[in-house]
Amino acid sequence: xxxxxxxxxxxxxxxxxxxxxxxxxxxxxGRSYQAQLTAEPPDMLLAFLVLPLCLHRxxxxxxxxxxxxxxxxxxxxxxxxxxxxLFAVHERCLALKELSLNSLAFGERxxxxxxxxxxxxxxxxxxxxxSLSERVKAQAKGAEKLGIWFxxxxxxxxxYALKVVA
Numbered sequence: 001x002x003x004x005x006x007x008x009x010x011x012x013x014x015x016x017x018x019x020x021x022x023x024x025x026x027x028x029x030g031r032s033y034q035a036q037l038t039a040e041p042p043d044m045l046l047a048f049l050v051l052p053l054c055l056h057r058x059x060x061x062x063x064x065x066x067x068x069x070x071x072x073x074x075x076x077x078x079x080x081x082x083x084x085x086l087f088a089v090h091e092r093c094l095a096l097k098e099l100s101l102n103s104l105a106f107g108e109r110x111x112x113x114x115x116x117x118x119x120x121x122x123x124x125x126x127x128x129x130x131s132l133s134e135r136v137k138a139q140a141k142g143a144e145k146l147g148i149w150f151x152x153x154x155x156x157x158x159x160y161a162l163k164v165v166a
């Protein structure tokens with residue numbers, strides 16, 4: 001690998017892992033979560049799972065390939081077929097926590113997310129759906145499925161199913 005090639009790779013990583021994209025994915029997740037029959041917006045902790053799942057291509061492929069009505073259990077079953085992938089979710093959460101936090105802050109500043117500090121809940125605000133490039137449509141679809149799946153469970157159940165220690 002040449003130095004020039006390495007530089008290209010890093011710029012691609014930076015293009016994908018940026019707070020604006022992260023904010024949009026968390027917003028898509030939140031809108032999907034709130035569209036379900038739940039009484040309140042999602043626990044803010046759950047937002048820290050969105051980017052580690054949607055920005056990792058092999059995991060995203062499993063999310064997109066799992067029907068929304070199948071639920072988080074079916075996704076975890078498919079993910080655990082490659083056992084190391086399921087246990088890697090926790091490590092990716094740790095590695096991407098700063099990006100997730102920056103994405104939440106970006107989303108709040110952009111007016112698409114509101115953090116309810118007293119309850120530690122995240123509200124995805126009603127704004128016009130942006131037109132998305134083909135490059136991020138799969139990630140947005142994955143984030144929406146996570147919203148559906150997470151809304152059906154308690155926060156602790158989601159973390160337990162994904163083997164993530166909060």
